[in-house]
Amino acid sequence: MNLTSWKSEKINKSDRPALIDAKIVISGGRSLGSKENFDKVLSPLVDEVGAALGATRAAVDAGYAPNEIQVGQTGVVVAPELYMAVGVSGANQHVYGMKDSRVVVAINNDPDATIFQFADYGLVADLFDAIPEINKLIKE
Numbered sequence: 001m002n003l004t005s006w007k008s009e010k011i012n013k014s015d016r017p018a019l020i021d022a023k024i025v026i027s028g029g030r031s032l033g034s035k036e037n038f039d040k041v042l043s044p045l046v047d048e049v050g051a052a053l054g055a056t057r058a059a060v061d062a063g064y065a066p067n068e069i070q071v072g073q074t075g076v077v078v079a080p081e082l083y084m085a086v087g088v089s090g091a092n093q094h095v096y097g098m099k100d101s102r103v104v105v106a107i108n109n110d111p112d113a114t115i116f117q118f119a120d121y122g123l124v125a126d127l128f129d130a131i132p133e134i135n136k137l138i139k140e
């Protein structure tokens with residue numbers, strides 16, 4: 001007896017560059033707190049600079065982001081010109097997926113966050129203030 005049947009297929013189309021070969025990747029972590037925040041806070045900046053959106057596994061597991069944009073050991077390995085880690089702790093499984101990025105920028109409200117050890121530029125700030133502010137400055 002065949003228990004499965006084909007219903008339909010849906011291809012997610014996006015104007016954003018593919019994660020694997022994007023020049024800029026902006027990844028968000030669990031700290032975004034919800035899928036709504038993940039999209040609302042990160043998407044304007046991602047689209048302003050023509051980046052690809054990435055996520056940590058914690059963000060994916062929480063349902064904030066789809067599986068295919070998980071960066072890391074059990075996700076996609078990226079090496080963009082610029083990698084921005086937003087509210088990402090810097091667990092080694094995540095770092096595995098972005099450590100070869102040319103320039104790494106980390107934004108975290110914990111000055112002792114591990115991600116700062118891998119960052120060329122670090123900003124200790126609340127991401128909910130910093131990301132809209134950065135986007136505003138870029139637009140200006």
Ligand SMILES: Cc1cc2nc3c(=O)[nH]c(=O)nc-3n(C[C@H](O)[C@H](O)[C@H](O)COP(=O)(O)OP(=O)(O)OC[C@H]3O[C@@H](n4cnc5c(N)ncnc54)[C@H](O)[C@@H]3O)c2cc1C
Nearest residue numbers: 029030031056057058072073074087089093094109110127
């Ligand atoms: C076998 C295995 C494979 C794994 N593979 C992967 C993988 O491929 N990719 C991956 O990412 N993880 C992977 N993980 C999970 C990994 O170990 C971490 O749990 C995960 O990366 C943590 O995600 P996070 O940084 O979003 O969350 P957290 O560790 O919860 O960190 C959240 C960070 O956000 C900061 N923060 C909180 N609020 C704010 C705010 N308002 N503003 C600014 N900063 C804030 C906190 O200070 C903290 O540093 C794997 C784990 C295992 C065991």
